[in-house]
Every structure is written in structure tokens, then in C-alpha cells.
Amino acid sequence: MLYYMKKLLFIIAIFFTVQTSFAQEKSAFQEGEWFKFRMSYSGFLKAGNATLEVKDANLNGKKVFHVVGKGWTTGAIKWFFKVKDRYESYFDMDTGKPYKFVRKIDEGGHTKDIEIDFDHVKKEARVENKKKKKVTHVATETDVQDMVSAFYYLRNHYETEEIKEGDVVEMNMFFDEENYKFKLKFLGRETISTEFGKVKTLKFRPYVMAGRVFKEQESLTLWVSGDENKIPLKIKADLAVGSLRADLEAFKGLKHPFEIQFD
Numbered sequence: 001m002l003y004y005m006k007k008l009l010f011i012i013a014i015f016f017t018v019q020t021s022f023a024q025e026k027s028a029f030q031e032g033e034w035f036k037f038r039m040s041y042s043g044f045l046k047a048g049n050a051t052l053e054v055k056d057a058n059l060n061g062k063k064v065f066h067v068v069g070k071g072w073t074t075g076a077i078k079w080f081f082k083v084k085d086r087y088e089s090y091f092d093m094d095t096g097k098p099y100k101f102v103r104k105i106d107e108g109g110h111t112k113d114i115e116i117d118f119d120h121v122k123k124e125a126r127v128e129n130k131k132k133k134k135v136t137h138v139a140t141e142t143d144v145q146d147m148v149s150a151f152y153y154l155r156n157h158y159e160t161e162e163i164k165e166g167d168v169v170e171m172n173m174f175f176d177e178e179n180y181k182f183k184l185k186f187l188g189r190e191t192i193s194t195e196f197g198k199v200k201t202l203k204f205r206p207y208v209m210a211g212r213v214f215k216e217q218e219s220l221t222l223w224v225s226g227d228e229n230k231i232p233l234k235i236k237a238d239l240a241v242g243s244l245r246a247d248l249e250a251f252k253g254l255k256h257p258f259e260i261q262f263d
Helices: 003-014 148-156
Strands: 034-041 047-058 062-073 084-090 098-107 110-119 124-129 134-138 168-175 178-194 197-206 219-226 230-236 241-250
Touching: 047 084, 084 148, 134 148, 134 178, 148 197, 178 219, 178 230
Parallel strands: none
Antiparallel strands: 034 047, 034 241, 047 062, 062 084, 084 098, 098 110, 110 124, 124 134, 168 178, 178 197, 197 219, 219 230, 230 241
């Protein structure tokens, strides 16, 4: 179970890592937006929390969005397996391209401290492993995103009006020192019950590796609000043993009205 909890923190960090060729005129988010998620195992045991916050920043003379994502275990679980993860992304306010990515984690004593700088002209990532005091340069793919910037890119550049059930989209991702393709399938539209009331959502399923953690390739399901905010509301992962859930339990700083169904 503890291994699975670590995986859920990773899943939260890569919420909706997908890119399409469509564009949206309105921005879906703004500085000051903040989300808090409650994570549970098999629907009853609280496993931890995760947050995402959007800030304004200046990076090398450029105005950027600075997003900070945190994940940590809570309650009795943290006494025998403590998780404290921090992810940061600095990306362009207009294009959404990432300039810097930070991953600093402590998962039961397993630690990493990695900083990545992206050069989109050279199509190269400078990866600094601070723990090992090592710097490497890795070639990247076109229109690469990191695991945090991708979620915000999607919200501004994925036009959901025309997508059809069964559509599959993909994007180029870079994580640690590796390029990989991330694919996501649209499952349809669904109204779900949340902490805030009934909400119309868009339902997706990413393709994940079957085996040690997930039951099969299509074991992960994601729901986001169908309004202009595209708020991440729920994630469910069917595991080899039990399941994991993450539910949005608090938010602030939304740019658009949050559409809740009262009938």
C-alpha cells in the first residue's frame, strides 16, 4: 500500500499531461489559483494531501508563471512511511513552454533533488542532480513539456468542444533525464457528485504501464470540470491490490465562475 501511495503523489503531479493543436482564446487560470486534494486508499483510509498553486515570477528577465505542487502523507501513515514531495515549474505566460522544472522529494528516506533548465531553441535540457552533484545535457523533443507545466498548457490550449468519445491525444514529456510519450483517451462527459455539489465533467483515461502497480494499461481515470476553468476534480487508480483516489476538497483564486448543478 505504501508503494501505491507514492505512485498517487506522482499521478497528482502529472495531472493531465497532454497537448493538442487546438487553441483557446481565454486563459483558464490566473495568479493566485490554489487547489488542495485529499488522497485515500480503497475509499476509506486517508493517505495524504496534495496542493497546486499558481504564482507570478520573473525568471532571467522573463515574466513567467511559477507553479508549486506539494504532496505529503498524513495521519498515522506518516509515522511509519513519511512522504514529502515538492514539484515546481516555471513556464511562459503566453506560450506555456517550460523554462525550469524542480523536483525535490523524500519518500520514506528515498530522496531526489533535481533541477532542469529547458532550451527550446537548442532542443536541450540541462539536468542538474544536486544530490549526486552531476550535470547532464539531454536532447529534447519538439514542444516538450514537464509534468507540471503540461497540465496548465492543456487548460489553455485544449479546445474541448469538438472532442469525441474515444479520441486519443498525446504529447512529448520530459522527466528526470528521459523523453517519453504520454497518451490520453477521452471517455465522454459525466456529471459527478463532489464536495461542492454536482458538476458536469470531462472524463479521461491515460495509458499507463501495466504490471507491478496498475492492474492493466487503462487503470487510471481522471475527471475535470467542463467549464472554462477545467478544474481537476477527481482521479481514481485501480491497483493490483485495492484502489487509490484523489478528490479536490478546497480551492481559491479561480479565474472563471465554477459551474455547479443545483437540480
